[in-house]
Amino acid sequence: MVFKRLLGSMGVGGPAVDTVLDPVAAVPGGNLSGEVRLTGGRADFDIERVTLELVARVEAETEHGEHDGVVVFERFTVGGGFRLHEGERRSVPFAITLPWETPVTELYGQPLGIVLGVRTELGVAGAKDKSDLDALAVRPLPVQEAVLEALGQLGFTFKSADLEYGHIGGTGQQLPFYQELELAPAPQYAHQVNEIEVTFLADPAGMDVVLEADKRGGLFSGGHDALARHTVRHDQVAHTNWNAEVDAWIRAMVESHAARAAHGSYGHGSYGPGSYGPGSYGHDAYGHAPHKDEHGHGQGGHHRSGPGVGTAIAAGAAGLAVGVAGGMVAAEVVDEVGDYFEGEEGEEDGGDEDS
Template sequence: MLKNLMARLGHGAAKVDLVLNRNQFALGEFVEGTLVIQGGTVQQSINKIDVRLMVIVRSHESEATHLVTSIPFHQSFTIHPGERKEFPFQYQLPNDLLLSGNYVTYFFQTELDIAGGVDQTDRDYIEILPPQSLQQILLALEQLGFREKHDSRMFNGYVQEFAFFPTSYLNGQVQELEFAATLLPEGVRLQLELDLYSHGREQEVKREVFIYNDQLQSVSELTSFIQEILDEMVQHPHSAYHMEHHYGYHEHHGSGMGEAIGGFIAGAVGGMAVSELLDDDDKDDDKEENEDDEGFLEDLFEEDDD
């Protein structure tokens, strides 16, 4: 009798544990593991198990936790004292999630729904890594001497922004390099922005660049390719914004907007995240900055006419 009462209060109750095969994943990969239910001191009825993928999105001073998706396991069963049950778990990550970083954290929250008792929970953190195509670009920037900033990979309410500072190449000429990325079957579209030092003030230079899959194969060739683009941006900051034809890139007839990094989060919680993360004192400044960036970012969401 006492055991039953204590179990209803959570003491000696059944426990749940999501055991993942690993904790690092690329976009689009399958997360696989095992749901382990360990019986407590008394027999209990389990209504269901819910597994939720959650994301914590931070700004400089605030953070907000949001549901990415819920993966219900609709199977009721009875767990006997000391019994162990295992169920396979699998979930495919979307291709347009934010990548993990200093301002983005993911975890699975697993909840065991116990009939007439206190539900039991488990939390497992995972890391979402850049896809291979984007990783090649990051390696090329590293070869050029760029280092990723602490506040890189922040979510601006629309997409995830990557930010770098020069350590050798362009040091003294460029304060910061930023980009947002869209993944397409043919390659990666980058929205580039350089903050230049110009006569004692900053000057923003923006370009749209499409890098095809065959250009992503060799890091050394990709490094030279990106250097050529950055050199042009520094030497001719007022030239045409759209750079595909200027550089003789293959003409791009894309298949829509593709998978913008962070697009899933933008669609699911973007507006909410921005309102929760921005401090009241910063909203006016950020609003003005977002209006300036609107033209820069809107191309990520426009479908190609072809």
């Protein structure tokens, strides 16, 4: 028995962990359920804790360029304080609530290229901790889907989606990063705008929709970014003409910016200069605090680069009928989630990953 415990402390013959998520895409602010399945090792072990971490691949802009890193954005303890006997099989069911600002990873069942995961940490007394990683799928809230559907109906097409490290000033943002959806302009705006970026910051009452337009430069003036923010409630979904509403947002942002440009004054959007200034910054898994440049793009400390999973999606004539470019399908995205985070684990703790 002493020899078995010694092997267990070295990571040999210890317990195994496998987390199984319920096969339904979650929504921001909604429940995520499943079970952690444990298999006893070659001896009895005391399980001190069973912890779930929500992790994301996030981009950060630094003076050395753009880098990828892993951010833990929520942590839950779902079990622990029991003995797992040799060879015993035990299940720990769980139901947790996702943060309201959890990024959306798919639209109409198609992946957007956003990498999220649920990492399970098994704290084992007298042995190496064990871990497991599973891809996390998150679909839009109804109000988010309504805005995206309207953009598709208006002729905007999706280019890519990513997670930017930093804080959008002037908002109640809680997470240390935010999601940007990049859209090519609708034909009626193509002569004025290079692209539109959309960010959703949801909360229990509704959400802020932050819009940023990359303006085209004219003959005698350079291009400038235009910013705007709009607040909508969850209960507005069924009672709003979203095509008209969203089109009014875009028109107001572009026209207001054009008026300021005519007077030689470029502000920071329809909600005032400096709205993207310093805010209550979070920290990433490496302890780096983010910064903002003049356009509100997140910056942080150096992150180790990881594999890119950028995928482009296109809006169809009937709305946002999503198609994934480059041949990447959902299963491949799931595989890349595991490959990416396993690489991070290997660098950080010697690869003690038990998938």
